[in-house]
Amino acid sequence: MIPQSENYTIGIMGAMPEEIAGVLELMTDVTEHNIGMRTYHKGKINNTNVVLVFSRWGKVAASSTVTTLINLFHINQLIFTGVAGAMSDKLNIGDIVIGKRFFQHDMDARPFIQQFEIPMLGVGHFEADAILISDAHEKINGAIENKLIHENEHPTYTAILKNQKAHIGDIASGDQFISNETTRENLIKHFPDLLCVEMEGAAVTQVCYEFNIPFIIIRVISDGANSNAPIDFADFVEHVASVISKKIVKIMIA
Ligand code: ADE
Numbered sequence: 001m002i003p004q005s006e007n008y009t010i011g012i013m014g015a016m017p018e019e020i021a022g023v024l025e026l027m028t029d030v031t032e033h034n035i036g037m038r039t040y041h042k043g044k045i046n047n048t049n050v051v052l053v054f055s056r057w058g059k060v061a062a063s064s065t066v067t068t069l070i071n072l073f074h075i076n077q078l079i080f081t082g083v084a085g086a087m088s089d090k091l092n093i094g095d096i097v098i099g100k101r102f103f104q105h106d107m108d109a110r111p112f113i114q115q116f117e118i119p120m121l122g123v124g125h126f127e128a129d130a131i132l133i134s135d136a137h138e139k140i141n142g143a144i145e146n147k148l149i150h151e152n153e154h155p156t157y158t159a160i161l162k163n164q165k166a167h168i169g170d171i172a173s174g175d176q177f178i179s180n181e182t183t184r185e186n187l188i189k190h191f192p193d194l195l196c197v198e199m200e201g202a203a204v205t206q207v208c209y210e211f212n213i214p215f216i217i218i219r220v221i222s223d224g225a226n227s228n229a230p231i232d233f234a235d236f237v238e239h240v241a242s243v244i245s246k247k248i249v250k251i252m253i254a
Contacts, residue, residue: 009049010253011075013065014245015082015200018237020054022246023081027052038065040073045253051075058175059104059203066207077132078215079252080204081245083236084171084196085178085225087188091167092221093232094150094160094240096248097195098136099171099217101125102202105187106174116190118206125170126205132216133168136252140166140218143251154239161240169195171219173202177233178225197225216252220244 014020020041024030027050030043041052051073055065069075084097091097103125108115117124143149150161170193178184178197188194201217208215222236223229 006049008077009051009073009075011066011069011073011078012050012052012249013055013062013069013078013080013204015055015057015062015198016237016241017054018242019082019245020052022242022244023052023249026246026250035068035072036064038068040068042073045249048253050253055200058199059173060175062200063203063207066204070207070211070213075213078204078208078213079249080201080215080217081248082198082200082219083222083233083241084198084219085223085229085233086196086221087172087184087191087194087225088169088196091195092160092163092165093223093236094164095221096140096144096149096164096166097171097219097221098133098140098166098168099128099201099205099219100133100168101127101170102205102217103170103172103191103194104174104202104206105172105191105197106176121206121209126202126209128205128216129214132214136216136218137166137168139251139254140248143247148251149244149247156235156239161244167195169193171195171201171217172197173199175199177229179227179229181226184225196221218248218252220248
């Protein structure tokens with residue numbers, strides 16, 4: 001779903017330096033632009049213009065980064081890849097989530113408006129473009145079937161990624177790394193259909209909504225958002241994150 005035009009540019013964001021490093025290897029004609037404590041890598045993947053950036057963690061960091069991509073680099077579409085903690089028992093570490101609806105689980109302006117409603121916008125969530133979702137799902141499923149994604153140098157994760165599946169569904173974001181069962185259960189109570197949690201997506205989708213930029217957010221499950229999450233997360237980021245982000249972007253911008 002990439003319109004081939006000289007003026008068409010895709011912004012690519014990741015919340016971990018490891019993810020960016022892998023994607024950078026795909027790029028040619030790269031120039032670096034340092035703005036607001038971020039390095040924006042402008043160049044090409046195949047024949048598509050891209051700007052790649054490490055957003056840093058959290059909703060504010062991600063919002064400021066995507067705003068720069070939109071206003072200074074004039075992107076036409078955004079791809080965000082990164083890791084997430086699973087909130088549904090259907091998911092395993094290594095599974096891929098293509099976000100459909102995005103909630104800010106720490107937004108609470110009661111009693112003025114309902115819990116989770118975004119002030120001034122009158123909405124409780126943001127939704128990714130249906131065509132981009134089905135395009136991503138088709139490409140990622142094809143890649144999983146052709147064993148493109150799960151080849152990986154690290155033997156532990158080759159095993160985990162072997163049964164990798166792609167899912168489409170709800171993602172919640174907040175300025176919190178979820179690593180205890182009480183918080184996890186509480187979130188599930190509020191968002192029963194939630195597939196995973198992370199710390200940037202729903203903020204990025206709000207900015208894209210406000211500027212009318214189509215977006216797709218693809219997350220790979222690094223942990224179970226439980227008490228084992230800090231260990232699973234660190235392992236996953238070290239051994240898998242950069243390889244898998246690179247493959248996802250390659251599949252998306254083939
Ligand atoms: N990103 C990856 N795992 C996460 C977790 N458990 N909580 C929040 N963000 C995450």
